[in-house]
Amino acid sequence: MELTADLHVHTKYSDGHCTVDEQAARAKELGLKTIALTEHGYSHLIFGLKRKEKERYTREIEEAEQKYGVKILVGVEENILGRQGTSELSERDYAEFDLFLAGFHVMSAHETWRDWRNGWKGYLGYNLGLHLKGRLVKDMTQAYVNTVKKNPVDLITHINFQCFADSLEVAKCCADYGTYVEISGKKTHFTDDELSDIVQKTSARFLVNSDAHAPERLGDIALAEEQIARVGVPLDRIDNVDGRMPVLRLAEYKKRHL
Secondary structure (H helix, E strand, O other), X not given: OOEOEEEEEOOOOOOOOOOHHHHHHHHHHHOOOEEEEEEEOOOEOOOXXXXXXXXXXXXHHHHHHHHHOOEEEEEEEEEOXXXXXXXXXXXXXXXXXXXXXXXXXXXXXXXXXXHHHHHHHHHHHHHOOOOOOOHHHHHHHHHHHHHHHHOOOOEEOOOOOOOOOOHHHHHHHHHHHOOXXXXXXXXXXXXXXXXXXXXXXXXXXXXXXXXXXXXXXXXOOHHHXXXXXHHOOOHHHEOOEOOOOOOOHHHHHHHHHO
């Protein structure tokens, strides 16, 4: 399995430890033709991309593209904010981005007190090694599903990392709406059984990414490759490997509506 494009990458504009130029230089060194820089969205309270920095960020990406000959998509990893699926990224923002990712991050501006409580309860439970169930899982599943339904999300990132949802129901929704499911090279967020269920019981398609926060991790999908091999995920369902590139939902939305 050869990575065609690493579509989940961070820089110092969110919580990465490097510049746009450094990630682009590393991509060229690795022979990657395409990467996506996907900073945390505006609603992240600590590491979110700042609207006032967006113009400079985009300019640096354009300069790095020309310098290194690597295609760099301007992406965002928006934050899942609650059960209603509302996103800080609105339609007026879509023209500024090529790629719309969404994932759960506890330090985000959640919609309601109940969503705040669910986020922190899930975060603490996850990090304490607990397996929380019940209403919390129902609420978080609803948050994922409504985010996919209400927004042209290209990829849901690291499902169930530091939270608890019904991954099978989330994947079914992703399949219905044309949103990809991520298999992360940074952290194992599915159990093998969960990933196997998604493969066998849904038509969801996948992207595998490094979630690199530093140049030395760019393109590193070894952890994902190990799980893919164990579970037997068909490689033809992963759309950013072996020369393939994904059909992006945001791009299709912009063609129709903008």
